[in-house]
Amino acid sequence: xxxxxxxxxxxxxxxxxxxxxxxxxxxxxxxxxxxxxxxxxxxxxxxxxxxxxxxxxxxxxxxxxxxxxxxxxxxxxxxxxxxxxxxxxxxxxxxxxxxxxxxxxxxxxxxxxxxxxxxxxxxxxxxxxxxxxxxxxxxxxxxxxxxxxxxxxxxxxxxxxxxxxxxxxxxxxxxxxxxxxxxxxxxxxxxxxxxxxxxxxxxxxxxxxxx
Amino acid sequence: xxxxxxxxxxxxxxxxxxxxxxxxxxxxxxxxxxxxxxxxxxxxxxxxxxxxxxxxxxxxxxxxxxxxxxxxxxxxxxxxxxxxxxxxxxxxxxxxxxxxxxxxxxxxxxxxxxxxxxxxxxxxxxxxxxxxxxxxxxxxxxxxxxxxxxxxxxxxxxxxxxxxxxxxxxxxxxxxxxxxxxxxxxxxxxxxxxxxxxxxxxxxxxxxxxx
DNA sequence: AGATATCCGTGCAAAATTTCACAAATATTG
DNA sequence: CAATATTTGTGAAATTTTGCACGGATATCT
Ligand SMILES: NC(=O)c1ccc[n+]([C@@H]2O[C@H](COP(=O)([O-])OP(=O)(O)OC[C@H]3O[C@@H](n4cnc5c(N)ncnc54)[C@H](O)[C@@H]3O)[C@@H](O)[C@H]2O)c1
Ligand SMILES: NC(=O)c1ccc[n+]([C@@H]2O[C@H](COP(=O)([O-])OP(=O)(O)OC[C@H]3O[C@@H](n4cnc5c(N)ncnc54)[C@H](O)[C@@H]3O)[C@@H](O)[C@H]2O)c1
Numbered sequence: 001x002x003x004x005x006x007x008x009x010x011x012x013x014x015x016x017x018x019x020x021x022x023x024x025x026x027x028x029x030x031x032x033x034x035x036x037x038x039x040x041x042x043x044x045x046x047x048x049x050x051x052x053x054x055x056x057x058x059x060x061x062x063x064x065x066x067x068x069x070x071x072x073x074x075x076x077x078x079x080x081x082x083x084x085x086x087x088x089x090x091x092x093x094x095x096x097x098x099x100x101x102x103x104x105x106x107x108x109x110x111x112x113x114x115x116x117x118x119x120x121x122x123x124x125x126x127x128x129x130x131x132x133x134x135x136x137x138x139x140x141x142x143x144x145x146x147x148x149x150x151x152x153x154x155x156x157x158x159x160x161x162x163x164x165x166x167x168x169x170x171x172x173x174x175x176x177x178x179x180x181x182x183x184x185x186x187x188x189x190x191x192x193x194x195x196x197x198x199x200x201x202x203x204x205x206x207x208x209x210x211x
Numbered sequence: 212x213x214x215x216x217x218x219x220x221x222x223x224x225x226x227x228x229x230x231x232x233x234x235x236x237x238x239x240x241x242x243x244x245x246x247x248x249x250x251x252x253x254x255x256x257x258x259x260x261x262x263x264x265x266x267x268x269x270x271x272x273x274x275x276x277x278x279x280x281x282x283x284x285x286x287x288x289x290x291x292x293x294x295x296x297x298x299x300x301x302x303x304x305x306x307x308x309x310x311x312x313x314x315x316x317x318x319x320x321x322x323x324x325x326x327x328x329x330x331x332x333x334x335x336x337x338x339x340x341x342x343x344x345x346x347x348x349x350x351x352x353x354x355x356x357x358x359x360x361x362x363x364x365x366x367x368x369x370x371x372x373x374x375x376x377x378x379x380x381x382x383x384x385x386x387x388x389x390x391x392x393x394x395x396x397x398x399x400x401x402x403x404x405x406x407x408x409x410x411x412x413x414x415x416x417x418x419x420x421x422x
Numbered sequence: 423a424g425a426t427a428t429c430c431g432t433g434c435a436a437a438a439t440t441t442c443a444c445a446a447a448t449a450t451t452g
Numbered sequence: 453c454a455a456t457a458t459t460t461g462t463g464a465a466a467t468t469t470t471g472c473a474c475g476g477a478t479a480t481c482t
Pocket of ligand 2: 101327389
């Protein structure tokens with residue numbers, strides 16, 4: 001496990017570069033310099049070069065980077081040269097939007113199973129094809145389908161227990177939409193998506209700007 | 212404008228502390244030490260004290276912090292002693308979930324208007340009460356209702372134009388759900404909520420953990 | 423009351439991250 | 453082909469952020 005010393009922000013930025021490069025590739029841009037890419041991402045150009053330097057040399061001096069090649073390399077680094085299998089717990093308002101979102105599959109992420117406790121929902125088939133499973137079947141279904149990433153979209157009060165279910169089924173990565181800090185064993189990867197934190201940042205900024 | 216030297220991460224953490232303190236208040240915990248709070252948030256206790264020190268002294272040595280008092284102070288710092296008025300553009304799958312989310316109002320954020328281009332949607336009233344406006348009315352409605360935060364949930368290709376609309380209507384803060392980097396004038400506050408970036412982080416972690 | 427334990431606020435050092443600036447490599451121009 | 457212009461990759465400096473460790477304030481125990 002060469003966890004080495006690569007900063008988490010670097011990974012986050014790689015993801016942003018990848019996004020940007022995808023757009024450029026669509027626009028049929030062949031080559032791009034770190035300056036231009038930096039401008040597009042709102043990031044310092046030296047930063048981009050430093051980030052890439054953790055993983056190798058991908059550019060040509062005096063020229064720049066081949067868009068497609070760099071995109072391919074970044075995706076390889078991030079592990080996006082495969083499709084990751086996700087399962088969702090809590091198919092409410094947000095869960096439905098997530099499962100319906102067809103961009104995920106294009107990015108290499110697929111919902112292979114969904115779960116809920118609501119008896120009115122369990123057993124129904126979603127427009128995207130998945131049948132809503134009972135929570136009792138989580139362990140079995142997760143193992144059967146080889147789920148790698150667990151997505152939690154239950155009410156906050158149920159998120160921790162949902163996390164435990166995933167953990168004991170052997171899932172090693174969680175994406176949590178509930179506004180709580182999950183307690184997980186060492187070695188688990190947890191990412192929180194928290195809209196309110198972002199809103200609070202905006203509120204602070206607006207409040208400061210006034211004074 | 213005393214933008215001072217307060218790190219953005221500090222603001223983000225304040226938001227997390229506030230979340231945690233709210234839970235504690237509900238559990239009727241009166242007093243908490245930085246060590247305990249730190250544990251709950253997965254953060255170093257000195258960090259918490261440092262963060263708070265930017266804004267004043269809120270604790271009592273040998274005792275800790277009064278939960279309710281600290282919560283109040285943090286909310287005041289973040290500017291949450293008022294309700295912020297938001298408008299949403301793009302009432303699709305995600306937009307519907309956002310508008311339906313009743314936690315926002317509890318946290319001090321309210322959707323006072325929603326917009327879309329789809330003629331089939333414009334004019335309809337949502338269960339949460341708002342009528343879907345045409346994009347042409349954005350400028351007027353935003354000014355009329357005093358919208359302070361613009362939320363963008365359109366397809367990525369339309370997000371920049373939606374941003375322009377908000378900007379020219381005088382909105383100073385944007386919450387962007389589309390997976391692109393918005394170009395905005397100096398002084399605007401923009402926060403991106405990007406699920407895929409989070410997923411990419413998980414994918415990287417899982418890929419590394421294997422080797 | 424004195425001794426002991428707890429815990430905040432903060433100076434300072436360490437660690438992490440960002441940015442600069444320049445050599446080296448490639449391209450272009452006259 | 454030499455001179456000039458780009459642009460990467462990277463060491464070193466600058467900046468930011470984190471974490472330690474301790475003085476001082478408060479509480480508790482004997
Ligand atoms: N909707 C949003 O825009 C939004 C925004 C920010 C955060 N969130 C967070 O996302 C989560 C989901 O939000 P939502 O709006 O979809 O809520 P919701 O109430 O619409 O849906 C929750 C779903 O979880 C299911 N559920 C409840 N308990 C469960 C359990 N123990 N196991 C499995 N499933 C269970 C419910 O049956 C329901 O289908 C919440 O934590 C919310 O705070 C949502
Ligand atoms: N649904 C998700 O879970 C999810 C996840 C990650 C990111 N996103 C992003 O959020 C955004 C919205 O996603 P969605 O799933 O709700 O998409 P959607 O297609 O369901 O909804 C988009 C809505 O925007 C409206 N719209 C289109 N062009 C517009 C314009 N010019 N002005 C105003 N409104 C316009 C459409 O009529 C539609 O109602 C997208 O950028 C998407 O990439 C969504």
